[in-house]
Amino acid sequence: MLLKQLVHFSKKTIRFCYQSQTMSTFKSRSNIVTGNTEWVFVDDDNFDYQQELARSAFADMLHDHERNVQYEKAIVKTIQNLAKSTKKIHILDIGTGTGLLSMMAARSLNQTSNTDCSLRITACEVFQPMAKIAKKCIEKNGLSDRINVIDKRSTELDLEKDLQGDRINIIVAEVFDTELIGEGGLRTFSEACKHLTIDNENLHIIPARATIYIQLVESSKLQEFHTLKNLSSENKRINIPNDCRHLAGNTIFDLNVNEVKDYIRPLSKPIPVFNFNFKNLNEANNFTEETILENIQCDYDGRIDAFIMWWNLDMDEQGEIQLGTIPTWCYDDPEKAKNVQWREHWIHGIFYPQEPKIIKAKDQVSLYCFHDEYSLYFDVGTSPFSPRSFTPAILGRLAMAAFNCDKRRQRYMQALEKSFSNSSIKHCLYIGDGLLLPLLILEMYPNIELIILQSSNIHLANYLEAILSNSSIKLNYQIISSLDKDTIDLQTIDMILSEPFFTKSILPWDNLHFYYLIQKYRSKFRSDIKLFPGKARIRCLALEFDNLYKIRSPVRQCSQFDLTPFDEQILKASVDVDETIEPQSLFEYSSKKPALSSICDLIQINFERNYNDASEKVDLEIPFTANGTCNGIAFWIDYELNENIWLTTGIEHENDSWVNYSKQGVHLLPIPIQMQSGTKLKISTGFDFKQGQFLFEIIY
Numbered sequence: 001m002l003l004k005q006l007v008h009f010s011k012k013t014i015r016f017c018y019q020s021q022t023m024s025t026f027k028s029r030s031n032i033v034t035g036n037t038e039w040v041f042v043d044d045d046n047f048d049y050q051q052e053l054a055r056s057a058f059a060d061m062l063h064d065h066e067r068n069v070q071y072e073k074a075i076v077k078t079i080q081n082l083a084k085s086t087k088k089i090h091i092l093d094i095g096t097g098t099g100l101l102s103m104m105a106a107r108s109l110n111q112t113s114n115t116d117c118s119l120r121i122t123a124c125e126v127f128q129p130m131a132k133i134a135k136k137c138i139e140k141n142g143l144s145d146r147i148n149v150i151d152k153r154s155t156e157l158d159l160e161k162d163l164q165g166d167r168i169n170i171i172v173a174e175v176f177d178t179e180l181i182g183e184g185g186l187r188t189f190s191e192a193c194k195h196l197t198i199d200n201e202n203l204h205i206i207p208a209r210a211t212i213y214i215q216l217v218e219s220s221k222l223q224e225f226h227t228l229k230n231l232s233s234e235n236k237r238i239n240i241p242n243d244c245r246h247l248a249g250n251t252i253f254d255l256n257v258n259e260v261k262d263y264i265r266p267l268s269k270p271i272p273v274f275n276f277n278f279k280n281l282n283e284a285n286n287f288t289e290e291t292i293l294e295n296i297q298c299d300y301d302g303r304i305d306a307f308i309m310w311w312n313l314d315m316d317e318q319g320e321i322q323l324g325t326i327p328t329w330c331y332d333d334p335e336k337a338k339n340v341q342w343r344e345h346w347i348h349g350i351f352y353p354q355e356p357k358i359i360k361a362k363d364q365v366s367l368y369c370f371h372d373e374y375s376l377y378f379d380v381g382t383s384p385f386s387p388r389s390f391t392p393a394i395l396g397r398l399a400m401a402a403f404n405c406d407k408r409r410q411r412y413m414q415a416l417e418k419s420f421s422n423s424s425i426k427h428c429l430y431i432g433d434g435l436l437l438p439l440l441i442l443e444m445y446p447n448i449e450l451i452i453l454q455s456s457n458i459h460l461a462n463y464l465e466a467i468l469s470n471s472s473i474k475l476n477y478q479i480i481s482s483l484d485k486d487t488i489d490l491q492t493i494d495m496i497l498s499e500p501f502f503t504k505s506i507l508p509w510d511n512l513h514f515y516y517l518i519q520k521y522r523s524k525f526r527s528d529i530k531l532f533p534g535k536a537r538i539r540c541l542a543l544e545f546d547n548l549y550k551i552r553s554p555v556r557q558c559s560q561f562d563l564t565p566f567d568e569q570i571l572k573a574s575v576d577v578d579e580t581i582e583p584q585s586l587f588e589y590s591s592k593k594p595a596l597s598s599i600c601d602l603i604q605i606n607f608e609r610n611y612n613d614a615s616e617k618v619d620l621e622i623p624f625t626a627n628g629t630c631n632g633i634a635f636w637i638d639y640e641l642n643e644n645i646w647l648t649t650g651i652e653h654e655n656d657s658w659v660n661y662s663k664q665g666v667h668l669l670p671i672p673i674q675m676q677s678g679t680k681l682k683i684s685t686g687f688d689f690k691q692g693q694f695l696f697e698i699i700y
Helices: 047-054 058-062 065-083 100-111 128-140 185-195 257-263 334-338 397-404 406-419 436-444 458-469 508-520 548-552 564-577
Strands: 003-009 013-018 023-030 037-042 088-094 118-124 147-150 170-173 204-206 209-218 253-255 271-277 289-297 302-304 306-314 322-324 348-351 357-359 364-371 376-381 427-431 449-453 477-480 495-497 530-532 535-543 582-584 600-606 615-623 628-642 645-648 664-675 680-688 693-698
Touching (some): 058 564, 065 322, 088 185, 100 147, 306 376, 406 530, 427 436, 548 628, 548 664, 600 680, 664 693
Parallel strands (some): 088 118, 088 170, 427 449
Antiparallel strands (some): 209 271, 253 348, 302 357, 306 322, 364 376, 628 664
């Protein structure tokens, strides 16, 4: 098709209009691995929508059986009760998604005894691709005449224009996140009640109320995600100042605590801290609350390291139908705890006190509790409390855990001792955003001259400077943002080191950016320069996930409604814009033991070698060692720091626990495969060094 006209140019997009009137787009992106800016051709004018749709994770909510059942119970009960006293019901479904809750409401009218009662349903959905899917799903189930979908925010609905003056007497909405209020639910309910509904007494909201709980816990494991610890108890040179220890900020840390419950020790009973009645919200009193809860009793000796937060919904006004995110250990019934609903869209919130607090059993403490319209904040201690402060994240939670991991530290120290046994090494260059390795080098070898290249995170560089300037002795280091400066004589460098870690990295091999930086300046270094690490290998393992596969699994039917239009659109969007491998922290997701296969080495990379623009791809077989349903394949990268000293970002042995300091790559199979021990799965894999891309596909 011939190019007719250049319509628009900017730094980010170049759009071309073709004779067919279709719009295609070049989009710029920064390649995390190579560091280059690339132009990507996108043959779809709805690329941004498609990308957002593919990653919206609506499927996870639809696979949440408990959520669906409890919502429908509340909808049926509310409609049945209201139908006894009125002949006209108008339901507003806010954020309808696939239209599931609206279709439940339409079906529920058939279960009422009052056949004279009319039911009108208005569903609103601001995300236009999702609104289109809702209309298709509703049509597929023969309910288009009962449900009207409007692609607007509920706060933008006009009573006369959109609802024809017909006021709402039932609101049903699922506008909650892990923090309960993070999606703006307070204003959503408040505005709808103020402008669109009948009198408050005859209004029903599903859910009716919510309570936020916290629990005081001791957990050195959770502290690893929050507080940088010094290099060792014998540390004499480099001590981390208090104002440099909490670089992950103090906002919520989303975590499924059920998967790490063995590392958590509750110190108190669950504590209700905030209550919301959704039909009695107002901006003056409910959008921002601050309170101090006195005389909270601690049940055990210990140290308050964190607060675990969850919520519970009263789905009906009588509080008979419940839905919540309670941790498994808080259930009185062991059978319920064993069969708790897995979900990804609502998990648990971890918050941290300004400082951990040592307590004794039967001690009473005070809790400071605050929320604004979208977020929560907690602290423990005695009144008066320190001023509340929301601090930004300089490092991610996993990067904090990486710094604190003792086993990881030991590997680096062991490799450094071996590398620096050669006394000829005097001048070193460190590349990356990791804090641990430069601190270890200067702590263990204070006479080394270390140049630290931190080009992507100026704030982190400032904190590193603050930590190093706090040293008890003068250290010989320089922090730079570029190797292009003439003040740096790269010929004097004896060794280049990296963890490797970069804050922009998403997938494990994104940290190979270290290799590309070396190649970029290779001609300026000496030919005999030493590299740390010297090699890498990309590995994989076939798994049968207990639940993670559901986030990409087709829904087909949900609560007996046909949702195949949703599956078709999500699948198409995912194929169009998503990579086949996505990042996941696998320590949060259980899988069957033993693993289905042995660990398979896919690619070996020698950092001494210049691969130029090679694209090495080979066909391999993953050997299965156990029977099961393969629904996912995990990938990670290991680094050889020194001869036979390897550091993993995944696992070292098949049935180990996954490391908690790095995300792994996961390919979730669209169609799970039944595999037998002794069989093999054929794959094609490789690495495109020009694009900095790991290549993988299953050969069916």
